Amino acid sequence: xxxxxxxxxxxxxxxxxxxxxxxxTHAIASQTAEIYMDDGDSVVPIIVFVGDGVLNMVKxxxxxxxxxxxxxxxxxxxxxxxxxxxxxxxxxMTRLGLKEENVITDAEDMGAELKTKFVSFADIQKEMExxxxxxxx
Amino acid sequence: xxELTFGVFSSLVGSMSLDFAFKxxxxxxxxxxxxxxWLSGNAVMMAKKGQKPxxxxxxxxxxxxxxxxxxxxxxxxxxxxxxxGYHKEDxxxxxxxxxxxxxxxxxxxxxxxxxxxxx
Amino acid sequence: MMKLxxxxxxxxxxxxxxxxxxxxxMGVILVGNGVYHAVVKENGKDSPVLSxxxxxxYVLSDDLTTxxxxxxxxxxxxxxxxxxxxxxxIMNDYEKTAWL
Numbered sequence: 001x002x003x004x005x006x007x008x009x010x011x012x013x014x015x016x017x018x019x020x021x022x023x024x025t026h027a028i029a030s031q032t033a034e035i036y037m038d039d040g041d042s043v044v045p046i047i048v049f050v051g052d053g054v055l056n057m058v059k060x061x062x063x064x065x066x067x068x069x070x071x072x073x074x075x076x077x078x079x080x081x082x083x084x085x086x087x088x089x090x091x092x093m094t095r096l097g098l099k100e101e102n103v104i105t106d107a108e109d110m111g112a113e114l115k116t117k118f119v120s121f122a123d124i125q126k127e128m129e130x131x132x133x134x135x136x137x
Numbered sequence: 138x139x140e141l142t143f144g145v146f147s148s149l150v151g152s153m154s155l156d157f158a159f160k161x162x163x164x165x166x167x168x169x170x171x172x173x174x175w176l177s178g179n180a181v182m183m184a185k186k187g188q189k190p191x192x193x194x195x196x197x198x199x200x201x202x203x204x205x206x207x208x209x210x211x212x213x214x215x216x217x218x219x220x221x222g223y224h225k226e227d228x229x230x231x232x233x234x235x236x237x238x239x240x241x242x243x244x245x246x247x248x249x250x251x252x253x254x255x256x
Numbered sequence: 257m258m259k260l261x262x263x264x265x266x267x268x269x270x271x272x273x274x275x276x277x278x279x280x281x282m283g284v285i286l287v288g289n290g291v292y293h294a295v296v297k298e299n300g301k302d303s304p305v306l307s308x309x310x311x312x313x314y315v316l317s318d319d320l321t322t323x324x325x326x327x328x329x330x331x332x333x334x335x336x337x338x339x340x341x342x343x344x345x346i347m348n349d350y351e352k353t354a355w356l
Contacts, residue, residue: 001245004244004245006241009273009354011273011356017255018146018178018179018255019146019178019254019255019256022146022177022178022254022255023254025237026177026237026240026241029236029237029238029241030241031186031238032236033238033239033241034238034242035238035242036235036238036239036241036242036243037242037245041242041245041246042245043241043242043244043245050273051272051273069184100216105183107149109190114167121276123279125276125277126187128258128260128277128354129221129257130259131264131352132244132352133244133248133252133352134250134252134352134354135144135252135254136169136254136273136354136355136356137146137254137255137339139347141343141346141347152287154265154288155288157265157288157319160318160339161339161342162342163339164338164339164340164342164343165343165347167340168340168343168344168347170347220343248347249346249347249352249353250352250353251263251346251353251355252353252355253263253355254355256265256266
């Protein structure tokens, strides 16, 4: 089977529901899925934030301080740390008044090299077409 | 015949999406397809045996057991279950517990995936 | 371009992914509270969902009757289907699915 591409699409804001967190933790689980797969098989995820889901990308989240739980921000940075692509819809950022300086652009503080990619919905559409499965959260 | 995998994240009570998934799984099995189901997030409410079938609440345990007896694989997210106080000894017979990578691995070989990501 | 089966299970929606998604062949499967798109004419107008260009529309029979509607109420653009029909749509007619 080889590598199977998956697109995780987060379309809801954080914390009120578990959607964004579960999208992130499931995407990260791709790192250890090999134990259940045949030799040579792998899953290759991309996580993309669209619609109101782009609100997950706002930086300086204080969820640990306030709720006592890990922040969506920390999971997003973990994705970058393991080279799991994190995409954000540019049009939705503009619609909601977010600029790059307001959002998580990297995880350099954790030692990650990969950076957030700002993409158009047209780019997301292309990715939807190319992957094997879509997972909307 | 093909293989159909569900990923369901909706709660047993308060959303009918889990009921939908089980009924669609039933139809899939009736047509001869291999069906797998991953239950995560609030859908791990299915990982507690002995649920009483009140008529005011959704009750999927009976159908789930019937479908498992016909070959449907049902696996719940272990961490999501433990976080809600559902332990290994609570799991209905035939259901498995695993980490999220089980679901990711299933996406490789399955023909079709219906991911019901919660609401 | 892809062949995509989109499931809508809500009546009021906040996400706008659906409006922007395109497919060579798109099936819109109305289930749960999504069935209201097939039967309700708010201010006398069809649901905007039904204006999705080029899409085929389906509504789950059980979820219609659960909510007090019958085939007579269903918009002529929408085909009434069973669970078995939805299995066939997923397995035979579309490459992938998206539950929005």
